[in-house]
């Protein structure tokens with residue numbers, strides 16, 4: 001099922017809670033909508049945060065599919081137990097199994113998933129996720145537990161899609177002097193050090209070796225958003241720009257101007273090492289500054 005695009009809704013951004021209120025059968029996936037938050041059972045994915053800002057904070061593509069087993073384009077997918085193609089580049093599905101799995105709802109915006117060993121990731125794991133929000137702050141908590149008797153490395157990432165007025169006008173600060181791997185095809189393989197604020201002038205896809213804190217400055221909406229973390233060693237920054245946006249079926253050709261992904265977690269060289277029986281909690285707080 002394809003949710004009608006924002007354009008088809010008269011320029012209004014699709015707001016998941018609104019779907020409940022109007023009773024339109026548009027959001028086919030099981031979800032929970034409360035005053036501030038909408039989360040999906042699939043992926044334990046935050047779909048919307050109705051903050052105190054006049055403008056949306058969380059971005060969802062007007063072309064996203066909301067079919068079971070298909071990744072939703074937008075919100076906050078959780079990439080787990082690997083990110084991208086994992087350390088070897090081989091595992092599929094991309095970004096791990098968690099975002100397309102049904103989690104068990106154990107409370108209001110609280111979910112649990114018991115990951116079974118697979119060929120791609122031959123270890124059991126458990127994930128507990130919760131999201132809480134008020135007008136100023138959205139807080140995510142993801143606890144990973146290794147229930148096995150073997151230590152292993154595991155990747156995790158809160159893949160936050162943020163709405164912006166115009167990607168060409170925004171800046172991200174907080175990663176100055178931090179090393180990053182540039183994943184844009186054709187980029188040099190060597191690590192680069194960030195010099196000054198991040199600005200966007202083309203396809204951007206980077207893994208920074210720092211969990212922040214970072215600030216997104218959006219002069220067009222006269223807004224600043226901060227992302228503070230506990231237990232994160234990586235930040236991924238992504239905007240597909242023109243060609244990659246056009247190549248994605250679930251991404252509007254012009255939508256790249258209105259979004260940026262600022263993703264927090266532990267990936268690549270910063271993957272978690274989990275000892276037998278050990279747990280690790282990642283906390284991400286996104287606030288209006």
Ligand SMILES: O=P(O)(O)OC[C@H]1O[C@H](O)[C@H](O)[C@@H](O)[C@@H]1O
Nearest residue numbers: 071094095183205236237238261
């Ligand atoms: O299209 P998806 O599988 O949802 O991935 C969307 C994007 O996610 C991350 O930001 C990666 O760094 C990008 O390389 C990727 O293109």
